[in-house]
Amino acid sequence: ALKTFDIKELLKRQAMLDKKFDEKKTVNVRTIKGIQVALITEIGELVQELKSEWNYWKNSTEKFNKSKVLEELSDVLHFYLSYTNARDEETKGRTIPFLDNSIIEHCKGVSSMQSLEDILITLSDFRVLTENKILGSILAVSDYAGATEEEFLQVHHEKWLKNMNERTKEEY
Numbered sequence: 001a002l003k004t005f006d007i008k009e010l011l012k013r014q015a016m017l018d019k020k021f022d023e024k025k026t027v028n029v030r031t032i033k034g035i036q037v038a039l040i041t042e043i044g045e046l047v048q049e050l051k052s053e054w055n056y057w058k059n060s061t062e063k064f065n066k067s068k069v070l071e072e073l074s075d076v077l078h079f080y081l082s083y084t085n086a087r088d089e090e091t092k093g094r095t096i097p098f099l100d101n102s103i104i105e106h107c108k109g110v111s112s113m114q115s116l117e118d119i120l121i122t123l124s125d126f127r128v129l130t131e132n133k134i135l136g137s138i139l140a141v142s143d144y145a146g147a148t149e150e151e152f153l154q155v156h157h158e159k160w161l162k163n164m165n166e167r168t169k170e171e172y
Contacts (some may be wrong), residue, residue, distance in 0.1 A: 001157035003150050005139065007099045013160055015079035020168040025149075032086040039079040044124050046072040046141070053116050053144075067146040074156040076123065076139050078163070084131055098124070098130050107136025112143055119144070 022030055047054075049069045052061040060085060075131040084099075111119050111133075122129060122137045 001150075005101065005135075005149055005153065007101055007104065007135065010077070010156075011081055011085055011089045011099075014020060014078060015085050017078070017163055017168070018082050018085065021127040021165060022130040024168050025031070032083070032090065034087055035083045038075065039083055040115055040124070041127060042072065042075040042079050043120070043126075046076055046123075047120055050116065050120070050141075053119070063145060066145050066147065070142065070152055070155040071159065073138060073141055073145070073152065074159045077135075077156055078136070078159065080126060080134060083126065086131065099135070104135045104139070107133045108143070109136075111137045111140035114140075116141075116144055 018030065028034065047068065049072050050064050052064050054059050112121065114122075119137050119140050122133060123141075126134050139149065139152070140148065147155075
């Protein structure tokens with residue numbers, strides 16, 4: 001597992017996973033639009049896990065479960081990385097060079113000062129906002145959930161391994 005957020009390594013690992021999924025016989029082919037729908041779905045699942053933090057009309061929501069939040073956040077990161085790689089293929093390499101770890105860290109700091117609702121809305125704007133802002137928001141949610149960067153990356157790595165070793169199999 002990575003100890004610090006290394007965007008180039010994360011993109012490389014995601015490309016390896018996507019290649020394995022592309023080699024798997026499935027009903028549907030992976031497309032950029034399919035990736036976008038998957039990402040929207042995962043953002044929705046993350047928002048549901050954090051419902052106790054933003055739901056104003058209900059008193060019966062339980063406090064969020066940190067491990068479930070981190071797992072859903074990892075799924076968001078997986079599909080966002082996949083989306084970034086697919087967009088980079090479409091734009092012939094004009095996307096990834098704009099990614100910058102120091103800018104991502106800056107965006108994380110800016111996002112951390114916002115409300116959780118603002119951060120979640122930022123995630124939903126993934127088609128419009130820069131990669132640095134989206135990735136910074138992902139890290140800000142991790143902070144909000146009380147996880148260190150290393151802890152979140154460990155969860156993400158475990159999910160990546162599960163996907164590589166189990167979910168790319170024909171039976172899944």
